[in-house]
Amino acid sequence: MSFTVETKSSPAYFPRHVGSTVLADDRLTLVYHKYKTTEIIPKDAVKFNLIFAHGTGMNKSVWTFIIKNLYQLSQASTGKNKWYLDSCISFDNVSHGDSALANKGKLGWVYRWDEGGKDLLRLLNYENDTTDDFKNNLTSRNIAIGHSLGGHFVVLAGFYDPNILDSVVPIEAVLYSDENSTKRFRKLFAKIASLLIDTFDSKEDIVEYFTKFSFYKKMHPEALKDFMEDEIITVIEDGEIKYKTKASKEAQMSSYICSALSVPQQMKLLPLMRLPVCHVIGSNGNWNPPQSIPFVREAIPKRYLSATYDIPKGEHLVHAEQPEDTIKILQEFILKRQADFENEKPDEYAEFKYGKDRNKILGIEYGHMLAGELSEVTGFKGSFDTKL
Structure with a gap:
């Protein structure tokens, strides 16, 4: 695999909802990894760019393993299955990862999920204003991929601006709620709040927490390693060395609880989707209620429900616990979009x-x-x- 990677920053969407920032005029920042192929792509070939959005509690590096492998598969592909992966972005939500550090002191107590979709679009427009690397045209196609909260982001981004995206891939996305699931989540969030820890006395303690007790303990070892290396920071508090997560407990809980503000609105938008959607779930996932799957797949117009995948034995963190299955699906969908786009060009x-x-x-x-x-x-x- 042959690519470059750099860490960059972009302005976040503005203005934001009341409570999303401490002061109404506070401007937030998005920190992201940008990957770029060093492979020579023929001028007339269709190339793909991928944008990755993570879930609550995670960060941009949870996608590193998948991105590396997609570059490897792209550059090894040949013949009728040849496809070109040009640029990739994986970004930290404004209250997570390096974005949280950049926005320290500005983040409010409210986290609007719909603003995450607008952040994704702001990031793409920033990249196009400065590099032109994320055009969505006859020879360059942008696919947004998101997990859980991030899956919600990519669906909303596709609704807000279907012209800058070719398609979206929500993975175990939170796209549904009802009275019963809302009650269940309220109880669950109270339990999560009692389990979340963001400050530790030693490096050994924080490593043990991630690998043995946290939600993330079943992740693929390499994906977990990438995630942890990007998440753990060393600080001095009251003259003592402490080890912390970049996403604070408060920021994570705000993200969970504020789903109640955005999910019911987003449900009404699914029938208005006007770009291809690839809906992916883990067959053993229990974060989303069972009825969410038929709801989502029936609400999206048949013309735009491009593909559906149920990953065997997959749970809610299927993208990180079974990344090989996720990679296989993403490559298959990219090849499908490559073929479908050839047929769509005359109409588009x-x-x-x-x-x-x-x-x-x-x-x-x-x-x-x-x-x-x-x-x-x-x-x-x-x-x-x-x-x-």
């Missing part, structure tokens, strides 16, 4: 049908529109199939 891009002759494009498209032939107008995406 007039310049593909008619070349880059601006006058010809405008003449033909306006002609169809003024004649009421809306099913022929590029951009209507099959919304109309008869004349007015």
Whole structure:
């Protein structure tokens, strides 16, 4: 595998919901890893860019193992299954990881999940403003992948701006709630609050916590190692050395509890999705209620429910506990999107049908529109199939 990686920062979405920052004018920062291939990609080939969003309590490096392996698979691919992975981003939510350190003193007590989707889009626009590496056009496609809370982010980002994303892959995403699940989560959150620890007296204690007692103890060893190395910091408190997690207990609990603000609204948006969705769950997952799976898959229009996967034996942290299965699914979906996009180009891009002759494009498209032939107008995406 051949790629570069650098740690960068971007402005977060602004303005934010009341309570999301201590002061209304506080500006937040997003810290992220950016990966870039060193492989030479043919000019006319379709290349893929991937954006990864983590779940509550985790950080950008939980995706490192998956990203490395995807680069390896891409660069080893050949023939009809050849695909190109160009750029990747994995970012820390504003209250987690290095973003939390950058935003210290500014983070409020409210964590709006919908703002995470807007943060993802702000990050992509920042990258395009500064590097042009995340265009979504005839030769460059952006796929957003998220787990749990991050899965919620990518679905909302796809709703807010389906033009900058090719498709989204929510993995064990929290996309559903009802009265019974809300009651269950309230009890569960109280238990979680009693179990969460963010400060330790020794390095041995914090390592033991992560590897033997935390939610993360069943992670793939390499994924857990990457996550821990990016999460544990050493600080001096009252003259003593302490070991802490970058995401504070308060920030994690705020993320959990504030799902009640965003999930019910997001449920109403699923029928309005207008880009391909690949819905992935762990078959043994019990964080989301069982009824959430049919709800999500029936709410998304059939035209846009591009693929569904139930990972055998997978639980809620399936992306990190069974990363090999997750990698296989992601490569399979990328190849599907590569094939599907070839068929979609004529409907999505007039310049593909008619070349880059601006006058010809405008003449033909306006002609169809003024004649009421809306099913022929590029951009209507099959919304109309008869004349007015």
